[in-house]
Amino acid sequence: MGRPPWVNNLRSSGSSRFVSPDRTHHAEWASGTRTLRQEVLEERLKASGGKARSQLGRDAYTLWHFPLVSGIIALAVGFEAAFHPGDYSTGQVAAAVGVGLALFLLSTAGALWRAERCVLWNRLIVLGLTVGAVTVASSSSPIALLSVACGGLAVIVVIEQVTVRRKLAAR
Numbered sequence: 001m002g003r004p005p006w007v008n009n010l011r012s013s014g015s016s017r018f019v020s021p022d023r024t025h026h027a028e029w030a031s032g033t034r035t036l037r038q039e040v041l042e043e044r045l046k047a048s049g050g051k052a053r054s055q056l057g058r059d060a061y062t063l064w065h066f067p068l069v070s071g072i073i074a075l076a077v078g079f080e081a082a083f084h085p086g087d088y089s090t091g092q093v094a095a096a097v098g099v100g101l102a103l104f105l106l107s108t109a110g111a112l113w114r115a116e117r118c119v120l121w122n123r124l125i126v127l128g129l130t131v132g133a134v135t136v137a138s139s140s141s142p143i144a145l146l147s148v149a150c151g152g153l154a155v156i157v158v159i160e161q162v163t164v165r166r167k168l169a170a171r
Contacts (some may be wrong), residue, residue: 044115056115064111071104078149082142090145094138097149098131105156122159126152 041060048056078096081088105127109120130152137148 041111041115059114060111064107064114066107067103067110068107071100071102071107074100074103075149076100079146082146085142088142090140090142091138093142093145094134097145098134101134101149101152102127102131120160122163123156126156126159130155 041056044060045053045056074096078093078100081093081096085093105123109123112118112120130149133148133152134145137144
């Protein structure tokens, strides 16, 4: 992978103590592709100014990151519990996976709603169905619960790549 391209594009923010990377190059290098959330939020931040820009940055990048990180932690707990089934009940695994999915996916939907007033109905519907399926499958094996959760995530990714990217290109 080598050296990320943003290392060569460091720019000073006016003080010799503070250096910020060019986020666009960093995001593309780290993930290989730009996400919808990055595109929409960065576009909205560039278009706004003054107090509105500060508030959007605070809300989208700070406040909505708390549930995002909480969801990642809850999912990690669910995965840990699923791989040690003797230590945890399937109900505990289902709760951790369901709450983790909901927090993670709702946080990005919330940030996009804050930036664009765009409701990701497909995401909300598939999330509801997935959490419902995890709840129904809570009496099955922990690996089945993870399979249901991963299947729901895959459906969301496919739907959003097709539908939302098409809408963004039409702008």
